[in-house]
Structures are given as structure tokens and as C-alpha cells.
Amino acid sequence: xxxxxxxxxxxxxxxxxxxxxKPKQLIDIVYRTTMLQATVERVLPMVALKHIIIVTxxxxxxxxxxxxxxxxxxNILIEPVGRNTAPCICLAALHIASxxxxxxxxVLPADHYIAQPDxxxxxxxxxxxxxxxxxxxxxxxxxxxxxxxxxxxIEYAAPDSCxxxxxxxxxxFHEKPDLAHARMLVARKNVFWNSGxxxxxxxxxxxxxxxxxxxxxxxxxxxxxxxxxxxxxxxxAEAYAKMPAVSIDYGVLEKSDQVKTVPxxxxxxxxxxxxxxxxxxxxxxxxxxxxxxxxxxxxHNVLVxxxxxxxxxxxxxxxxxxxxxDCLLVCSRKHVQDVGKIVSMLExxxxxQYL
Amino acid sequence: xxxxxxxxxxxxxxxxxxxxxKPKQLIDIVYRTTMLQATVERVLPMVALKHIIIVTxxxxxxxxxxxxxxxxxxNILIEPVGRNTAPCICLAALHIASxxxxxxxxVLPADHYIAQPDxxxxxxxxxxxxxxxxxxxxxxxxxxxxxxxxxxxIEYAAPDSCxxxxxxxxxxFHEKPDLAHARMLVARKNVFWNSGxxxxxxxxxxxxxxxxxxxxxxxxxxxxxxxxxxxxxxxxAEAYAKMPAVSIDYGVLEKSDQVKTVPxxxxxxxxxxxxxxxxxxxxxxxxxxxxxxxxxxxxHNVLVxxxxxxxxxxxxxxxxxxxxxDCLLVCSRKHVQDVGKIVSMLExxxxxQYL
Numbered sequence: 009x010x011x012x013x014x015x016x017x018x019x020x021x022x023x024x025x026x027x028x029x030k031p032k033q034l035i036d037i038v039y040r041t042t043m044l045q046a047t048v049e050r051v052l053p054m055v056a057l058k059h060i061i062i063v064t065x066x067x068x069x070x071x072x073x074x075x076x077x078x079x080x081x082x083n084i085l086i087e088p089v090g091r092n093t094a095p096c097i098c099l100a101a102l103h104i105a106s107x108x109x110x111x112x113x114x115v116l117p118a119d120h121y122i123a124q125p126d127x128x129x130x131x132x133x134x135x136x137x138x139x140x141x142x143x144x145x146x147x148x149x150x151x152x153x154x155x156x157x158x159x160x161x162i163e164y165a166a167p168d169s170c171x172x173x174x175x176x177x178x179x180x181f182h183e184k185p186d187l188a189h190a191r192m193l194v195a196r197k198n199v200f201w202n203s204g205x206x207x208x209x210x211x212x213x214x215x216x217x218x219x220x221x222x223x224x225x226x227x228x229x230x231x232x233x234x235x236x237x238x239x240x241x242x243x244x245a246e247a248y249a250k251m252p253a254v255s256i257d258y259g260v261l262e263k264s265d266q267v268k269t270v271p272x273x274x275x276x277x278x279x280x281x282x283x284x285x286x287x288x289x290x291x292x293x294x295x296x297x298x299x300x301x302x303x304x305x306x307x308h309n310v311l312v313x314x315x316x317x318x319x320x321x322x323x324x325x326x327x328x329x330x331x332x333x334d335c336l337l338v339c340s341r342k343h344v345q346d347v348g349k350i351v352s353m354l355e356x357x358x359x360x361q362y363l
Numbered sequence: 364x365x366x367x368x369x370x371x372x373x374x375x376x377x378x379x380x381x382x383x384x385k386p387k388q389l390i391d392i393v394y395r396t397t398m399l400q401a402t403v404e405r406v407l408p409m410v411a412l413k414h415i416i417i418v419t420x421x422x423x424x425x426x427x428x429x430x431x432x433x434x435x436x437x438n439i440l441i442e443p444v445g446r447n448t449a450p451c452i453c454l455a456a457l458h459i460a461s462x463x464x465x466x467x468x469x470v471l472p473a474d475h476y477i478a479q480p481d482x483x484x485x486x487x488x489x490x491x492x493x494x495x496x497x498x499x500x501x502x503x504x505x506x507x508x509x510x511x512x513x514x515x516x517i518e519y520a521a522p523d524s525c526x527x528x529x530x531x532x533x534x535x536f537h538e539k540p541d542l543a544h545a546r547m548l549v550a551r552k553n554v555f556w557n558s559g560x561x562x563x564x565x566x567x568x569x570x571x572x573x574x575x576x577x578x579x580x581x582x583x584x585x586x587x588x589x590x591x592x593x594x595x596x597x598x599x600a601e602a603y604a605k606m607p608a609v610s611i612d613y614g615v616l617e618k619s620d621q622v623k624t625v626p627x628x629x630x631x632x633x634x635x636x637x638x639x640x641x642x643x644x645x646x647x648x649x650x651x652x653x654x655x656x657x658x659x660x661x662x663h664n665v666l667v668x669x670x671x672x673x674x675x676x677x678x679x680x681x682x683x684x685x686x687x688x689d690c691l692l693v694c695s696r697k698h699v700q701d702v703g704k705i706v707s708m709l710e711x712x713x714x715x716q717y718l
Contacts, residue, residue, distance in 0.1 A: 038461075303708050305701050318717045319691045320379075320705040323698030324682065329691075336674045336686055336695060343678030346660050350675040353658050362673045 009136060010111050010210070011051045011098040015044055015064040015072060015118035016090050020351040021281050021344070024335035025313060028363045033118035034071055038279060038288050042075055043119040046243060050125045051116070054132065061103065063087060063096045064117070081248040093204075095251050098157040098217050098228050099244075102208050106233055112136050113204040113213065115256075119289060123275025128231040135207035135270040138175040142268070145216060145261060146175065146207040149200025150276050155190035158280050159322075160202040160257055164269050178267040181257060200269055202257060218262045227251050241359070252304035282328040286311040296321075300331075309341065335362050364491060365466050365565070367455040370399055370419040370427060370473035371445050375706035376636050379690035380668060383718045388473035389426055393634060393643050397430055398474040405480045406471070409487065416458065417473070418442060418451050443600040448559075449614040450606050453572050453583050454599075460565050461588055467491050468568065470561040470611075476643060478630025489542075490562035490625040493530040497623070498570060501530065501562040501617060504555025504624035505631050508609045510545035513635050515557040515612055518548075519624050525607050533622040536612060543573045552608040557612060558631060568615070569584055569712050637683040641666040651676075655686075664696065 011082035021031025026032045030145055032043060039046045048060060057078055063085045064072050073084060097115055104111055114132055122128045135146040149162050160183050164176040172253055180204070181260075182193060193199045217225040227247040233240060261267050277284055289297040295301075295309040300319060302312050314331035320328075330337040339347060354362050374387025381387045387398060393654050394401045403415060412433055418440045419427050440454055452470055459466055469487055477483045490501040504517050515538050519531035536557070537548060544676055548554045572580040582602040588595060616622050632639055640663075644652040650664040651657075655674060662676035669686035676684075685692040693694060694702060709717050 024673075065409070081382060149493065176439065287364070305704055314691060317689055317691055318379075318714070319693070320702075321693050322705065323695030324693055324699045327679065329693055331686070331691055333688075334672055336669060336672055336684075336691070338676050338679055338682065338684055340678030343661065346677050347675075349657060349660055359673070 009055055009236060010059045010061055010093060010104045010108075011055045011116060012104075012112045013044070013047055013060065013062045013116050013118045014053075014093065014096055015062050015068070016087060016096060017117075018117065018201055020348045022285075023351050024332045024337055024362070025330055025348055027332075028360075029067070030071065031068065032279070034068060034075060038121050038285055043121075043279070044072065045075055047077055047118050047120070048079070050128065051114070053125075054129050055114075058083065061100050063100055063211070063315065065090055086241070086244075088241075088248045090253070091251050092253040093223055093256040094217070094254045095224050095228065095248065097206075097213065097222070097256050098202070098224050100187060101210050101213050101217070102228055103230075103233065105166055105214060109211055111210045112139055113206075113208055113210050115208075117204050117278070119279060119317070120203070121275075121277040121279050121284070123277075126275070127274035128272065128276075131272045131274060132205075132207065132269055134174050138268060138270060139212065142175075142266075143209065143212050144266050144268040145212060146268050146270055146274040147178065147261065147266055148203045148205040148207070149176075150203050150272055152199060152201050155187060155194045156201065157187055157190050159278075160184055161190075161193045162200045162269050163196075164200065164203050166197050175268045175270050178261075178269050181262045183258070192206045197299060197301070200271065203272060204257075204278070205272070206256065207270075212266075216260050216264055216266075221254065221259045224251050224254065237354045278356065282311060282339070282347065283341060283344045284326065285313075286341065309311075311341070364469065365414045365416055365459045366410045366469045366471060367459075368399070368402055368406075368415065368417045368473045369448065369451055369453065369635050370417050370423070372472075373704045374472065374474065378702055378706050379687045379692055379717070380685055382687075383715075384422070385426065386423065387634070389423060389430060393476055393640055398429065398476075398634070399423070400430055402471060402475070403431055403434070404717070405477060405483065406469070406663075408480075409484050410469075413438065414456060414645070416440060416455050418455055441596070443603045445608070446603055446606050447577055447608040448611040449572070449609045450579050450583065452561075452568065452611050452663075454567050456565050457583055457586075458588065460569060460691065464566055466565045467494055467563050468561075468563055470563075472559050472633075473523050474634060475558070475560075475663040476630075476634050476639075478632075479548060480629070482629035483627065483631075486625055486627045486629060487562065488530050493623060493625060494564055494567065496703070497621075498564065498567050499565060499621050499623040500619055500625050501625055502533065502616065503558045503562070503627040504531075505558050505561040505627055506596050507549045507554060507556050510542060510549045510553050511537060511556065512542055512545050514633075515539055515703070516545075516548045516550075517555045517624050518553065519556050521553055530623045530625050533616075533624050536617045536622055538613070542588075555626065558627060559633070561611065562625075567621075571615050571619055573619075576609065576614045579606050579609065579614070581675045637685070637694070637702065638696060638699045640668075641696065642657075643663075643684065664668055666696070 015033050019026040022032050042179040139146045163180040231243040297311045302319045304321040306323045308325045310327045312329045326341040328339045374381040397497045416438050494501045518535040551560050553715050586598040652666045655669040659676040661678045663680045665682045667684045681696040683694045
């Protein structure tokens, strides 16, 4: 078994803490370690270091390698440019197939929070068994807690039609819905959030990629991974320049009839905004979360992330305050979804030093 | 005529912009120049540089001298420790009397805002004439705009009983009142705010000090101001160690029957809090005042004073945000009076680096 950790992504929703040079997965947004390091630690009880593959962008290679020095250097695959999850997974699958065509693959994002790692590993083990015995593409489903519009949804066949306990055939994918649609979906019993965590045999996903995304598959399958490093990197760059950006969900899973879902009940949170960081953090009696030296008079439900200075709050409520020395964010907790808009404004105006 | 500028004071209400080492009068809180520099510029049309006396604390001497290099060095009087306004004024009056016993004195705080300097100088000229002709202690009164609890109030005899047009006998002083009392006072027609600006003949105030505050007067009058500088400073230090802290209002004016008030209608503001800075500043369409690089999405009525960084605001209202690199204040505009409490907390906990 191999674990593939997808560590691309910009994480603009955590600006100014996350930056172009230091995205969410490479910062300690909820753990004492970085999100990536926590993801590695979480899988170590079930996989050897040499079977952990990390895929990242060229711009973060150096910082990433420094954060996981125990991962064999050749296990870190570099994408010259981000093309969403399908090319990333195809690259990793081809790499793993060259080592062991009969292996199975667990694909995990590098930037998710999981409260109960033991329960997580139990679900993954169940999904691996399912993938190996039935040849399915297995996605980990999360019981919806609210009508989130930021996730895709999975509809699955009711339990009494299932062959295996705990793995349900997926009947339909719903891409990120609007709020009304999300409310309707959450009201149903046979719907999960699509967590973006997948398990399959390496040969199964390669077959599916070849069938449903032949452009992606053939671009990458044609590359000889044996030659000198520099030639290999040049071939990868040429392939990525040609490939479309497409998600594995849209490009493969929605088109396949062999998808199953295993429910994951392990305190999952994709940490999609500063609100999630606030929700997951220990609070003082006033509902405040303070990182750094903070004094307050009559402050309530405020997240302060300002580790390098002294902060005073007086008479304020429901704020997210993030200071990085060069940048300061003061945001209503209701408006944390708009943080990315500030990043867009900075991009538009060419204020690169703050990105 | 001499002008005495009282430049003591800690200005903890403007923390973290004002600091122990750099109080309000020595920073550019509303002007492009510092409050002290603006005060000097305001009086230059009516007095020669050599007739401007500045009194300050030893801890601010160096910074202050650098801000007003044109003031003759011997015109800057150093108090070893703050003892409120009566010792400060007595020190300045004795100094001026040694140069010209027949002079008159205009006493001004260093940290007030005045919108109309011409009207200010007209009022001062009227007060000087009054002080010289009648031998009164003249205080500049400001027509109250609201029931402020941070000012003393002056009750004066109704205009029809006045001998001189524009100078009214003061009948009673009211120390800083509670809100109910302030409301009652503001409702009356014959009440002014006590601005803390005074005009008198040097001999008049020295006579009054000798009569009403003999401890203060004799402590300072006994000092020979002729000897070498070091001996003089030692004598001053000994005198200040013995003297009580007392205001000129409480110690002299309230006890004198020769006090008059000249109304000042020149856009006066004592800049008592960050709210005053907000009120006096130009605002954008959303009612925001920004100092520094600021972008906002749906922000209203926010004062940002963060000149050395990039600040983003999202969905916030009615805040005062001040960043100095080492410290950050985020305060509801309704709670700006509590800024001093943060300074007290820092003092209590010995966090001197943030004071």
C-alpha cells in the first residue's frame, strides 16, 4: 500500500498567514506542526516512509522537503504547474505502478484536519480492503453537518442494497451546490460530503484514467521515468503544458460506474476558512482564541493570530485578527469567505510583496 | 508678552501610538507636524521665538529639543518630575519674571487642536489686553458642545454685568462633573468648558501663587537661577521632590476672586481620545479614515493608523485599529476611553517594552 499526499494548493483563504511562498499545507494553522507534517504523522502507523509519496508544486519544493526530511527524496514528485487533482493523481499512480503494479493507493489532501486519527485509519483500512477485493474506486464520505456550499456531495445506494458492510455504491455526484440545493441534499439520508480522500488499486485508477481522461493519461504515460533527472523534469514540464486542468471527481469518478464510498466518522474538517480554525481551537471564558500576547477588555468570540507582537482588544466581538508583521487582517467572522477577495485585489494591483 | 507651552503629560489615551518615550504632544496625531510643533507654529505670528518658553519632563527633553530646534535652548525648562500644572506655571513665571517682571504670559497646553488659528490669536490678544488692563487671571472658555465629563466647567457672570466686552467675571469653577451634572451645566447659558489656556501678567500669577499656594511658590522662588546649570538642576530636583502635585485651577483659580474668562470660538479640540482623531480627519465614502496602505471590503466608520504595513478590512464597523509594529490595538469606537486601562494593565504586569 502507498499513501499519496497531495500538497499543492495556494490556500489564499488563510491570507495573510498563508502566502504564495508558504501555503496553508505548509503552515501550522491548527496543529503545533504544519498541516503536511500532521498528515504524514497520521499515516505513519499504517505505512512505511518509503511508501509515502508527496506531490507538490515546484515553487514549494524546497520548503516542503525541509518539513519532511525523513521522506525519501525520490518520493517527492514535483508538478511544474498545478492542473487540479486528476494529473496529480495520474502522475503519482504511474510512479507507484513503476514500483509495484499490484499496489493499492490511498490519496489524501495535505491540508485537512482529523480529530480522531485511529478512527481515520480504521476507515482507510476498510476502504483498502474494499478497493482490493472489489476493484472499486473508493471515496471517503463524510456525514454532512450543515448545508455547506464549498463541498461536492455524494449520493449512495441505501445500506440494504450493499454487498459489503460499510462500503456503499455511489449512485450520483453533486458538484458544489448552491445553498438551497445544499439544504435539500443535507435533508436526505443517503448523502455524504465528498472529502477528497480516495482509495483504489493503482491499476484500477490507471485503467479509469486511460478510459475517461485519455489526454491526461497518455501525456504522462508516455514519459520515460528512467532517464536522467533533468530530462525527466523537461518531459514532465512539456506534458503539464499540454494537459487540461481537471479534477479527479469530475474527470473520472463521475463517469465511472465502479465508485463506492466508505463513511468516515473521525472528526474531519477541511479547514476551509479562519472560521474553522476558530471552531477547532480551545477558547477562553469569553469565547476568544489568542495566539500571541493578548490583553482584552470586554472582547468576545475573537480569534487573534499575532504571535510576534502585543495585541490589545477593547469592546470588540466576532472578529478574526491576523498579523504577520508586514500585513494585518481585521475581518468579521461572518465574512471570512471574502479573505480570498483581498488576495485577488492584491494580485490585480500587482502588490506581490503582500501575496 | 511670553508664551509658555506646557509639554508634559503621558498621553496614555493614544497608546500604542503614544508611548512613555513619545507622548501625544510629541507625535503627529492629527497634523502633519507634531502637536507641539503645531502649537509653536500657531503662536509664531504673535510672539518672537525668544519669548516662547516650553516646559517639559526630563525624559522627553532630547526628543523635544530636536522637534523645535529654533527655540533658544535656554527657553526649554525641564521639570525633573511632573507635579501637575501649578508648579509648571510657577517655574515658568519665575523664569520669565527674571527676564521681565512687567511681562504678560500666555499659557498653552502643547497637545490641543485648533481649527482656526486666526480666531485663536484674536481671542488671545483680547485676553492679553484684559489681563494687562484689569490685572485679572484670564482663562479661555469654550462654549460646550456636549456634556463632556472629561473637562472642568466655568460659570461666569451674565454679559450685562460685564465691564469689558468679551471678558466675563468667573463666578464659579466646576471640577470634572459626572454625566448628570455635565448635562445640567451644558443646559445653562453662562457656562464654558475650561480649556486649560490661560493669560495673565507674570506678576499677577506670582502674587496669586504666593497667596494661594505658598508651598509651591516658596520652594521655587528660593532657587537662585543664576548659578551653574548643574547646581540649578539639583535645586530644581530638590524643590520638585518636596512640592505637592496640584493644578493651577484647583490651587489658584478656584480660590481667586480676580478670574475672568474670554470666550474662544476657534474650533478647539483637546484631542482627548482616538475618537477625536477620527472626528477631525477627512473620511472616505464609507466613513473610514486610513493612514497606511489599506484595502477594505464592506468596512464602515473605521480608523486605521498603521503606516508601516498593509491592512485589509472585511465586514467591520466602528473600530479604531492602531499598529506600531510591536503593538496592535483593535478597539470599538465606543470604548476608546478604555485605552488607558490597557496601559495600566501593562504597567501592573511590568510589560515595560510595550509602554
